[in-house]
Amino acid sequence: MLQALYDGKIEAFRKQFLKLHPYDRAKFYVEQSPEVRKRMYEYLSPAEMAEIFDHLDIEEDEYKIYLSEMDPLFVAQMLAHMYADNAADVLNELDKKEVANYLTIMDDEAAKDIQGLLHYKEYTAGSIMTTEYIAIHANQTVRSAMQILKREAANAETIYYLYVVNEQRQLVGVLSLRELLTSDDDAMICDVMNDRVVSVFVDEDQEEVARKMQNYDFLALPVVDMNNHLLGIITVDDIVDVISEEATDDYSKLAGVPDVDIQRNPFEAAKKRLPWLIILLFLGMMTANLISRFEDTLQKVAILAVFIPLIAGMSGNTGTQSLAVAVRRLAMGDFEKEGKWSMIAREALTGLIIGLSCGVVITIVVYVWKQQFFLGMLVGLALFATLTVATVAGALIPLFMHKLRIDPAVASGPFITTINDLISILIYFGLATMFMDYL
């Protein structure tokens, strides 16, 4: 295939290439050099390139590069042939001026469709919906609906649901193709459609949409405005992408990396991770400063320093655990059901049990190891107190962020760990100073 492309054998190349699934075509396309890609633009039509772009999964800045290789008119025609939601996604990566340019030379209807999608806020239902759905009326027969479906099958993003609208384009019902096929040809749509339609609002969060799609096992969900006008549909393939993205996002945040995606350049990678680390470094300096206030205590009982990483580390570990549980719970909307006080009380009790267990274990271990009963008691007591506090802090901080309408997932593991370092040192040295005389 590549050989045919190099040799300029248009027909041979097209025959083999167009046999591939669009995703495989897209994979082939991105692996080529700019020269080969330019040849592809000559051999393929805008509609054929549109299929490739509908399946492209690339970094945002790469769209710019690819588009700049093509003739502007070719770009405009290609965008017009793409599904409107994907075309809008591509245009969202470009400068406003370029967008305006492409829309001007595009055919009017496609331009209107895409433009309509451009102004929806990111991460809302509107930003991932498409306008290529099939709408029918309640007072037509199954047979005529079937004709509409066959006519529009080539352009609609899904043909497996038909949405029933009234004169004002308000959504009044839905009918799956399965139901349509098993209905009598002469039946009226209003008699066979479902009038309890599950829909989402255009400004609803995409995570909420994903949850609905997952619960109801739909292949597409209709999107409406406040007056129940049908604006578009969201298909399950877009929802699959949303779920993956949101999961990667939560994961990155827990690890304290802004972005765990493939970063081939070490300088770029370091640049992305450093800001967070520098903040943590200064938080760490606060811990150092705190310890330095206890230098007297340390001077007298140097052995205290031995248990600093153990206590600080353990409080970080438990804090991260309860943080992760709290973040997931908030994401699942579980918190609304249960109420915050009950949740905090439960975490506190969990913390007490964990603290007590670890405290007893460490008391025994230290006593056996160092043969100092009071030192064992002190470390055990400190561990008990810090773990209890760390568990509650791990749950409280994301809850607090949720209240302030900050994404609770921002409270990353490293952040919680550093905060808990501070708390645990305060408790440990506070107790040590109090019971100094016994050590």
Place this chain on the structure above:
Amino acid sequence: MLQALYDGKIEAFRKQFLKLHPYDRAKFYVEQSPEVRKRMYEYLSPAEMAEIFDHLDIEEDEYKIYLSEMDPLFVAQMLAHMYADNAADVLNELDKKEVANYLTIMDDEAAKDIQGLLHYKEYTAGSIMTTEYIAIHANQTVRSAMQILKREAANAETIYYLYVVNEQRQLVGVLSLRELLTSDDDAMICDVMNDRVVSVFVDEDQEEVARKMQNYDFLALPVVDMNNHLLGIITVDDIVDVISEEATDDYSKLAGVPDVDIQRNPFEAAKKRLPWLIILLFLGMMTANLISRFEDTLQKVAILAVFIPLIAGMSGNTGTQSLAVAVRRLAMGDFEKEGKWSMIAREALTGLIIGLSCGVVITIVVYVWKQQFFLGMLVGLALFATLTVATVAGALIPLFMHKLRIDPAVASGPFITTINDLISILIYFGLATMFMDYL
């Protein structure tokens, strides 16, 4: 509706209840008391209960409770009416003896279908596939395929793809309903089908299946054995669940919790988190033991203790970051493409840059704060070395686990943090002891 149920008004209840989407019926069902649920079994048929169970999303042990409330024959009939993959999922939660019981009283064909699915290993394509698909032959017309489709529409889990098989039930083609509807009625299937079928092997990992489904934007994927015999299909709704589960799983592991799902009982929650914490506690004891070997150094220069949490904490933070990146990269299969040495070299360079930046910052801060140049240099040097090592360790450990065929996500944040504590203390006190005379 609830009132109708309490008052024993069967018809009134059924009329309202069956209007609901099956997911909403399932939600209603799980919210009721055992007494009310038992009444529901009387008012609904096994087929109607099957629809509820197909949409149930509950903890594993709850299935046992629900099934024990029903008459065994009712259970068997309900399972037979469920989609075979869902029925197999339910049976997988029960004791072997119970399973055998239900299968014996079930009608033979359904029992065979379900039994066939029971022996596939968890997390493979086989374990999530269903056998309710539509198969046609290559040498029939579009019209006759359409008749088969209409006949089987009620039972198939998806009617949106038709799979073309030969006499040996080998998969030779696929046809979407969209293509079927837009083809001429008299055309032969072999002329309109796609013969390059994307399929998955029955023992393929479910994550691999999810990736394929996501890339190709399919609504279902056929499952075949090594000889290309069609065994079943996997539908997109099951893949959506797989993606969510795997994401939650990775997330839990990074946080070092076996399970971040809702755990209402604090004792249960503590029991789940404690084993990991106790292991970490003993790892922490190794750190303590290490420091105690440097007690002489500490006795002489107590100020060294001040920077312990800072250095240990920072190495934990960078380690967690590079761990998360490595785990995601492994999950995305990126590592195969690039090769391990190139990946390690890149992480090492990233670590060097991060170490150098943080090292310089801390040297200046300590010098300004404590007015001790050598102390600043020591802390800076130690931070530089530990961060470089921690970054590489964070990437190497999951890679190493991958080699040993252990899920790399098991290398959780807390684990990496504790390992890095150990390494960083060794470096810090090693350097301090070496340069003792300058402090």
